Amino acid sequence: xxxxxxxxxxxxxxxDAMGFLHHSRYFVYFEVGRTELxxxxxxxxxxxxxxxxxxxxxKTECRFKSPIRYDDLITLRTTIERVSPAKLEHKYExxxxxxxxxxxxxxxxxxxxxxxxxxxxxxxxxSADE
Numbered sequence: 001x002x003x004x005x006x007x008x009x010x011x012x013x014x015x016d017a018m019g020f021l022h023h024s025r026y027f028v029y030f031e032v033g034r035t036e037l038x039x040x041x042x043x044x045x046x047x048x049x050x051x052x053x054x055x056x057x058x059k060t061e062c063r064f065k066s067p068i069r070y071d072d073l074i075t076l077r078t079t080i081e082r083v084s085p086a087k088l089e090h091k092y093e094x095x096x097x098x099x100x101x102x103x104x105x106x107x108x109x110x111x112x113x114x115x116x117x118x119x120x121x122x123x124x125x126x127s128a129d130e
Contacts, residue, residue: 003079004037010072021068027060030092030104033078037090043123053118055088055108062092062104072096085119086110 014025038045048054068074075095082089092104110118 003077004033004040005075005077006033006036008032008074008076010068010070010074012070015070019070021070021072023062023064026062026064026094026102026104029076029094030060030062030078030090030106033076033092034090034106034108037078037080048121052113053121054111054113056111058087058107058109060104060106062102064102066096066099066101068094068096068101074101081105083120083125085125086117088120088124 008029010021014021014028016022035045045055073096077093077095079091079093080088081091086109088108088110090106090108092102092106093100094102110120110124112118
C-alpha cells in the first residue's frame with residue numbers, strides 16, 4: 001500500500017494559547033500517518049522491532065500553509081514517495097474540507113539495535129511496488 005488517509009480531531013491539549021495546533025504536533029500526526037500506512041499494508045512495527053530492526057527519522061520538514069485550530073477535523077494523507085534498499089521517503093498532506101493546510105516530507109533509515117544501517121525489510125521494498 002503506497003497511500004493511506006486518516007481523520008484526526010485536534011484536541012485542546014495539542015493547541016497553543018491562540019487555539020492553533022502547535023507546530024510540534026504536526027510531526028506527531030505524521031508519525032501516526034506512517035504507522036497507519038504501515039499497518040494498512042500488513043506491516044507490524046512491534047514485530048519488526050522485536051526482530052531487531054528500527055525505522056529512524058533522518059530528515060523531516062514541513063510547510064505550513066494555513067492554521068489548524070482546536071476541534072478541527074482534518075484528513076492526513078500519507079504517501080510513500082520512494083523506497084531504496086536503506087531508506088524510505090514519505091510525503092504528508094493535511095486537509096480540512098478539501099483545503100490543503102500543510103505539506104511535509106520525511107526520510108527514514110533502517111537500523112539495527114546498535115544503530116548500524118541495515119537493508120529495508122523485503123516486505124517494505126515490496127510494498128513500494130504495489
